[in-house]
Amino acid sequence: MDNQALVIFGASGDLTYRKLMPSVFDLYMNNSLPDGYAVLGVSRSKFTDSEFRKKMKEGIKEFSHFKNAGAEKINHFLKKVFYISIDTQKSEDYELVKSKLRELNKKLDLRHNYIFYLSTPPQLYPVIPKYLYGQGLTLQQKGFRRIIIEKPFGHDLKSAMELNKSLTDFFSEEQIYRIDHYLGKETVQNLLVTRFSNGIFEPLWNRNYVQHVEITASESIGVEGRGGYYETAGAMRDMVQNHLLQVASLVAMEPPAKVTSEEIRHEKLKVFRSLRPLNEEDLRNNVIRGQYTESHVKGKYLTGYRDEEGVDKNSRTETYFAMKFFIDNWRWSGVPFYIRSGKRLPTRVSEIVIHFKPSPTQLFKSVDGAIEAGNQLILRIQPDEGILLKTGMKVPGNGYEVKSVNVDFHYSDLKDHYIPEAYERLILDCMTGDNTLYMSGEGAELTWRFVQPILDYWESDPDAPLYGYPSGSWGPDSADKLIEGAQTWRYPCK
Ligand code: BG6
Numbered sequence: 402m403d404n405q406a407l408v409i410f411g412a413s414g415d416l417t418y419r420k421l422m423p424s425v426f427d428l429y430m431n432n433s434l435p436d437g438y439a440v441l442g443v444s445r446s447k448f449t450d451s452e453f454r455k456k457m458k459e460g461i462k463e464f465s466h467f468k469n470a471g472a473e474k475i476n477h478f479l480k481k482v483f484y485i486s487i488d489t490q491k492s493e494d495y496e497l498v499k500s501k502l503r504e505l506n507k508k509l510d511l512r513h514n515y516i517f518y519l520s521t522p523p524q525l526y527p528v529i530p531k532y533l534y535g536q537g538l539t540l541q542q543k544g545f546r547r548i549i550i551e552k553p554f555g556h557d558l559k560s561a562m563e564l565n566k567s568l569t570d571f572f573s574e575e576q577i578y579r580i581d582h583y584l585g586k587e588t589v590q591n592l593l594v595t596r597f598s599n600g601i602f603e604p605l606w607n608r609n610y611v612q613h614v615e616i617t618a619s620e621s622i623g624v625e626g627r628g629g630y631y632e633t634a635g636a637m638r639d640m641v642q643n644h645l646l647q648v649a650s651l652v653a654m655e656p657p658a659k660v661t662s663e664e665i666r667h668e669k670l671k672v673f674r675s676l677r678p679l680n681e682e683d684l685r686n687n688v689i690r691g692q693y694t695e696s697h698v699k700g701k702y703l704t705g706y707r708d709e710e711g712v713d714k715n716s717r718t719e720t721y722f723a724m725k726f727f728i729d730n731w732r733w734s735g736v737p738f739y740i741r742s743g744k745r746l747p748t749r750v751s752e753i754v755i756h757f758k759p760s761p762t763q764l765f766k767s768v769d770g771a772i773e774a775g776n777q778l779i780l781r782i783q784p785d786e787g788i789l790l791k792t793g794m795k796v797p798g799n800g801y802e803v804k805s806v807n808v809d810f811h812y813s814d815l816k817d818h819y820i821p822e823a824y825e826r827l828i829l830d831c832m833t834g835d836n837t838l839y840m841s842g843e844g845a846e847l848t849w850r851f852v853q854p855i856l857d858y859w860e861s862d863p864d865a866p867l868y869g870y871p872s873g874s875w876g877p878d879s880a881d882k883l884i885e886g887a888q889t890w891r892y893p894c895k
Contacts, residue, residue, distance in 0.1 A: 402833055403545070404437030405514035406505060408498070410489060410529055411521035412442025412453070416551065421520060422457045422482075423465035424824035429478045430467040431819070433829055437510040441501060442484040453484035466822065481509065489525055492532045499536040513544030516831055520551045527567035534571040541576070549578040549831055552643055553634065554840065557856055558849040565842040578831045579840040583644040583751075585823030588782045588812070590838070592651045592753070593665075595780065595788065602778070603656070605757065606732075612775055613737045613884070614652060615754040615891060616645055618782075619746040623693065623704070623872070624720070628711030636722040637690070637852060640742040646673075646848045647840065648782075649738060652753055653728050662837040666844065673847035675730040683726070684858045689868070689880045691721035693745040696871035703745065703872035717859070717867055720744045723880040724855075739884060745872040750893045751782035768796060771805030774888065786812040786820070 407425065409417055428434050442453055458475055462468050485501050487494035505511060517533060519526055530548060533539050539546050550568070555561025568577050583589055596602055605611070618640055624631045631639065650669040657664035679688070695705035706712060706720050721743030728738065759775040767773065771793050779789040788810045796802040812820060821829075830838055859865050868877035881889055 402435045404435045404512045406439040406511045407516045408441045409518045410443045413444040413446040416520045418460040420824045426461045427466045427825045439505045440482045447486045454479040495532040495536045516547045518549045530571040554845045558853040561849045582823040584838040585827040587820045588786045612756045612758045615739045618742040618751040628709040635718040642852045666841045676851045677727040677729045679854045687725040689723045690719035691868040691870045691877040693872045694869040698873035721876040725883045753780040765801045765803045767803040
């Protein structure tokens with residue numbers, strides 16, 4: 402890999418502390434960093450290099466895979482970590498970024514290769530590129546220049562389009578890395594391998610055999626002190642427009658011609674273009690939002706969302722979102738996709754469930770409804786990462802009663818395999834110039850375009866339902882009614 406510097410804007414923030422720096426340290430421990438590297442933290446807060454290193458050390462010790470690596474290793478890594486304080490709103494302050502990079506470039510032989518990571522409030526996303534450009538830091542004359550943009554990528558379709566425009570004024574599309582940390586998860590990438598390296602799944606992976614597809618990302622935590630941010634986002638913007646629609650595109654896409662960024666992005670875009678636009682009836686019947694209310698779970702009091710810090714007492718922000726939608730293409734015509742995500746649900750689990758159609762004739766009786774429900778392939782994204790196939794098996798003894806059994810693989814069985822953190826994988830990819838696991842500009846716009854009618858509906862209709870659900874429950878009952886027939890959502894720990 403080329404020598405290079407990673408410049409993190411927003412370096413005094415939580416993400417740098419919990420995720421970014423521990424992940425770069427993981428790369429260092431895995432010998433994935435080049436000899437000539439530097440990490441330059443940039444923020445408004447005043448720190449000296451050594452104060453910044455001290456803070457980062459704490460983050461590494463708490464959040465790195467290699468938290469027990471020992472002081473010597475951590476200090477060695479931190480020797481190439483630096484810090485400058487600037488006012489990111491002031492164009493002249495970027496001279497300091499430039500001169501610091503010039504200095505580090507000489508000292509550490511960085512070969513003019515720079516990645517700029519924007520982990521700042523989103524209002525700064527259009528500002529920083531402009532000022533970097535002003536200093537000539539975006540032009541790839543001597544080395545490469547790349548920019549990573551954290552979520553949220555826009556607040557709605559209009560702002561996402563504006564953001565794309567302001568980025569592409571100063572960087573070319575191939576220099577822009579729009580991060581979605583779900584795509585960095587090992588198990589999400591394994592979706593492609595499961596689908597396209599096994600002969601047995603793909604022939605069944607279509608409308609002829611699949612009854613419906615379910616994608617869940619549930620969290621047991623509440624908004625955890627992020628009420629201010631969450632009030633402006635809500636579950637749909639926070640989890641669905643980005644993470645879950647990205648996952649859905651990997652579930653639904655056609656096999657790529659090659660495993661290249663271009664081919665994979667192309668196939669994902671085809672899925673986004675085939676999303677059936679939501680009409681008024683969909684908005685009223687196929688979209689459910691909820692908000693957690695106070696409750697007691699196992700003797701513990703859980704606050705309601707409206708009592709969280711930074712949250713409006715009359716807030717209409719959703720902490721739960723579920724929807725049913727269709728992908729109008731040859732493969733998926735008529736197959737419903739169900740997506741849900743929420744906070745303060747009973748457990749933290751992200752998983753994809755492919756529900757296959759039941760066998761055409763029912764020769765046997767099942768003791769647990771397994772046959773009637775059909776086989777399920779469950780791709781567990783987290784925790785307890787793995788794959789589970791539910792099949793029917795004969796209950797031993799007289800007769801032909803059938804029971805559901807699990808064919809189950811857990812990643813934890815691969816004891817000798819290191820599973821990188823999503824951020825570790827994604828930062829490494831950017832360092833090597835591979836944007837396969839990053840969102841394209843068009844992809845970001847298409848997913849916003851798809852969900853925009855929901856935002857418009859909620860905004861325009863004060864009576865659009867927002868259901869309360871007790872903290873620690875599986876969300877509003879009405880979400881169950883989304884799924885037709887005898888089926889319900891899969892409840893991983895009900
Ligand atoms: C983030 C959201 O993008 O993803 C958070 O802003 C959410 O609200 C988090 O908690 C979930 O990520 P993970 O990796 O824990 O599933």
